[in-house]
Amino acid sequence: MSITKKWLLFWGILGVLFVGMFAIVLTGNFPQFTIPFSVFASDDQGQQEEVLPKLPSLALKEVNDQNLLSDQMAIVEKLNRELQDAESLATSQDLDHSLQMVFGDTGDEKGVFSLYRKIYPVISSEEAEFVQISLLGFGQKLQGETTVTTQRQLWTFTKTDGSRQDYQVDLSYDSKALKTIAAGDAADPNALTITTGDTYLDKSADFETTWTDMADNSSDTRLYQEMKKAGLDPNQIEFQALEKEIPIKVKDGFFELFSAARGDLHHAYLSEFFHSNTPTDGATEYTFNVPTSEKDVASFKVSYDRLKQTITSITKEQ
Structure with missing residues (x-):
């Protein structure tokens, strides 16, 4: 083939491509290519944690x-x-x-x-x-x-x-x-009345400090995730070390609270408190609600000794 014919063929093909591109521009029928996002997403991104609702809470302050x-x-x-x-x-x-x-x-x-x-x-x-x-x-x-x-x-x-x-x-x-x-049918025979002369209530504000410190120091979402993979076993060494440090006299209910809150105690919302002098002077019960799903809530009763300024127990309510 002569050089002249080769140039004619080249310019012919180029002309066809130019006309085709011009037609695409005029009609707007651009070719589309879709790359699935899953190609780039990791397994961890595909299994995101459920976002739990924030519940109403009493402003203890x-x-x-x-x-x-x-x-x-x-x-x-x-x-x-x-x-x-x-x-x-x-x-x-x-x-x-x-x-x-x-x-x-x-x-x-x-x-x-x-x-x-x-x-x-x-x-x-x-x-x-x-x-x-x-x-x-x-x-x-x-x-x-x-x-x-x-x-x-x-x-x-x-x-x-x-x-x-x-x-x-x-x-x-x-x-x-x-x-x-x-x-009720009859009052508790051991019930102790409250009078205006009781001054122990000045110390009840210390509960908020005690609870906030515990929530800050005892929350561990990483540990919760590890425990969840292992079947949420309270005998795990790291959890036992954490439980040992919490300022609670009877620690039995802490595991259930920790599990319900998914390792973050800041997700426990105060819904009720009640001051009394029974069974001992200066007892207060605080009730916290913990959202466990979008609709479900677990309630925990936290008993507090106002005189000793100590959390005595945590109990999950049925």
């Missing part, structure tokens, strides 16, 4: 226990004044009215009626009489995202033979109404 105690004692004093009148216990409606005078409204009519039925065997006698209400415990808890105050009271009566009859009454309320009220 904003709670002044001494002021809260004063508010509870004011409630008790108002109830005592209302119930000194025998007519206040003549019927369940009268009892309901007395409670309304203190709380503003009663949102638990069934609870009030059940309470009246509980104390009726005593108050039905003319010789029996109401003595007083004492405070056994108090605290706060979350109902949804609303904070309500809780109380445990000791209702004391004298029976016809002059002996004493006690009832334990648990209630919750907010600034507008009495939310719930319930009476």
